[in-house]
């Protein structure tokens with residue numbers, strides 16, 4: 242449920258009345274709280290300079306109040322509940338009811354005033370990652386400002402000087418506060434036609450984040466440094482990440498920011514894209530090259546753009562395969578290729594719930610109805626039109642459709658493949674035994690003479706010697 246609609250309706254009424262009282266403008270803008278994890282429709286700017294709004298997957302854009310030419314936002318740092326995917330809710334810290342916080346969209350040259358109220362049990366700040374601003378607005382607790390104590394409201398004010406993709410996050414007890422989900426996206430749109438910034442038909446925002454939440458629990462472990470077990474986009478894990486729904490032929494931009502503690506090679510199927518912007522702004526067109534995977538390092542932003550000209554349901558995911566999995570047991574030994582016949586029954590006499598994992602690979606996990614603790618997600622899951630998708634974490638689908646209407650971001654359902662265009666079983670003559678090479682491998686620096694054979698004596702535990 243959102244009270245954004247009421248806010249906008251209220252703003253409309255006030256605008257219609259022609260004036261907002263001086264008293265009201267002297268007061269803090271009412272914070273707008275969002276509790277849903279649904280993808281909000283793009284927020285067309287009701288005032289100020291026009292721009293083409295972005296869509297934050299499973300997120301939303303913060304409305305603002307225009308006060309004497311200044312765009313005023315109100316962020317509330319507070320504990321929130323976030324549905325990571327259907328079946329799992331996490332108790333995080335975030336802004337205005339959600340993690341990540343709302344996306345902030347402004348226009349190059351806008352004067353922006355952001356009120357930040359701290360409803361956390363400890364102090365905080367907000368750092369406006371990547372922005373040009375007066376040093377005292379940079380949000381580094383202790384260095385450029387006093388920390389914002391619990392219960393207090395601070396004001397940040399600066400001009401959004403350059404267009405691009407930015408992020409915001411605390412620079413106060415950073416490891417804990419970011420592990421708890423405190424972060425958000427910021428987009429500064431160009432004020433006029435910009436030689437290096439194309440107009441696009443769809444503009445998506447994805448903030449990469451990660452959590453370490455024990456299966457069955459609600460709160461992230463805040464001392465985890467690298468071994469996170471939930472890899473998320475906008476604090477959502479597959480199958481909870483909405484698809485990117487576009488019209489065939491659209492020019493599509495995806496803005497990606499990384500506030501996890503490792504890099505993510507982001508890969509899109511079926512299309513080549515170019516990196517048209519980085520942390521530092523739009524890239525020079527002569528510097529761009531086509532690729533299908535781009536690595537987004539820690540603390541970086543990347544804008545990728547492509548023409549979505551191939552109809553279909555195209556996978557889009559992080560290419561680290563353990564980042565397309567949900568929480569799993571890391572202590573599981575590799576069992577691929579081991580013959581366990583007879584073993585399981587024996588173990589089950591001692592441990593009735595014993596289950597063998599991974600004898601033929603782990604694909605079985607995608608379909609298995611395994612008993613899980615409450616409030617966790619299967620390691621590999623998702624049901625596609627052809628069966629189990631066996632994914633988790635940082636995975637979603639780019640849905641390119643000829644019949645998708647301009648400006649329609651709704652899910653068109655599964656792709657209907659033209660007949661004869663789906664990989665299928667071969668039903669002709671079976672394969673004859675293929676000849677196999679028997680030669681040994683090559684050697685860049687061979688020994689001058691053959692190594693002498695060595696006789697080894699192995700002592701087994703228990704003292705019985707053998708050869």
Ligand SMILES: [Cu+2]
Pocket residue numbers: 472504505506559560561564635
């Ligand atoms: Cu990754």
